[in-house]
Amino acid sequence: MNIADNYKKVIQRIGEAARRADRDPDEIKLLTVTKSHPVEKVNKALELGIDYIGENKVQEAEAKLPKLAGKYREFHFIGHLQSNKIKKLIPLKPILIHSLDKLSTIKKLHNYLEKNDLQQDILIEVNTSGEASKFGIEPDSAMALIKAATEFSCVHIKGLMTIGKLTENKEEVRDCFRQLKQLSQHISQKDIPGVEMDILSMGMTNDFEIAIEEGSNIVRVGSAIFGPREY
Numbered sequence: 001m002n003i004a005d006n007y008k009k010v011i012q013r014i015g016e017a018a019r020r021a022d023r024d025p026d027e028i029k030l031l032t033v034t035k036s037h038p039v040e041k042v043n044k045a046l047e048l049g050i051d052y053i054g055e056n057k058v059q060e061a062e063a064k065l066p067k068l069a070g071k072y073r074e075f076h077f078i079g080h081l082q083s084n085k086i087k088k089l090i091p092l093k094p095i096l097i098h099s100l101d102k103l104s105t106i107k108k109l110h111n112y113l114e115k116n117d118l119q120q121d122i123l124i125e126v127n128t129s130g131e132a133s134k135f136g137i138e139p140d141s142a143m144a145l146i147k148a149a150t151e152f153s154c155v156h157i158k159g160l161m162t163i164g165k166l167t168e169n170k171e172e173v174r175d176c177f178r179q180l181k182q183l184s185q186h187i188s189q190k191d192i193p194g195v196e197m198d199i200l201s202m203g204m205t206n207d208f209e210i211a212i213e214e215g216s217n218i219v220r221v222g223s224a225i226f227g228p229r230e231y
Contacts (some may be wrong), residue, residue: 002072003044014219017209028212033204033222035060036229039067041174045072045225048106054078054098054220058085065092076159078201080125080135083108087111090118098161098201098220101125103148110152121158123201124149126183128176129165136162139183146187150194159199160184164207173207177214184215 010030018025031054034042042053053072055061056079065075074095081089081097083105088096090112100106100122115118124146127136137145146157162180164173180202188197201218203211207228210217223229 003041003225004048006227007045007048007050010221010224013209014212017212021213021215023212027217029218031078031201031218031220032225033078034064034226035079035218035222037222037226040062041123041226042068043071050225052076054222056080056099058089058092061092062088072139073215076218081105081109086112090116090120095121096158096199097122099123099125099135100216101127101135101145103145106149106152106155110154113154116184119154119156122161123158123161123199124157125161126180128162128179134163139179143190146195147192150192153194157195159197159201160187161201163204164202170207170210174210177202177207177211177216181215198213 001115014028014030015025018028029052031052032045032050032052036058051073054076075092076096076098077089077094078098080099086109097120101124109120124142125136126139126142127134128139149155149157160180160183162176166175169171180200184197184200199218200216201220202216203219205221208221211219
């Protein structure tokens with residue numbers, strides 16, 4: 001397994017998907033998901049020029065990030081955030097938290113940030129697949145959550161995130177991403193003060209090309225670069 005070759009192939013596939021959609025490949029951020037991969041392997045990836053890393057467990061990020069300090073440009077938190085982990089996550093300085101779907105968690109995040117004189121960019125996670133196993137707010141409830149969240153001034157909504165349906169049917173996967181794009185446009189038209197819809201975080205190893213064709217500008221790719229996860 002060659003991380004350099006894998007990385008080159010993923011960059012190539014991003015470029016091809018972007019061109020199919022008549023998009024500039026440079027507007028798509030490759031977030032390399034380092035979840036469950038050891039520091040030694042992540043270091044190799046960073047030496048290749050990977051800038052953006054994503055973790056989805058606070059405990060793992062706490063153990064790993066100090067050993068990678070100064071080697072990456074941005075850390076993104078992409079896992080479901082439990083409110084009792086906020087005080088451990090924020091000191092790790094995530095540029096973006098992709099995965100908020102409850103007002104109670106947003107409120108607790110704001111309270112922690114306010115107390116520490118900090119600000120945080122976030123995305124709202126939307127469950128576009130209808131799968132009970134997935135986190136995310138229902139698409140019909142997203143607008144109400146976003147409007148309510150504007151009360152919390154230390155938290156800044158920058159866009160939306162979703163996980164595609166786990167199926168071999170590409171059209172069903174595409175429909176998830178299309179839904180998120182349409183929801184983003186709908187929210188954007190409402191001009192809600194303090195809310196931006198600049199980011200669509202969608203697409204992982206199995207479906208990032210479809211996501212790019214449907215408007216994603218952050219793809220979260222791990223296994224296609226690192227190989228199978230190591231537990």
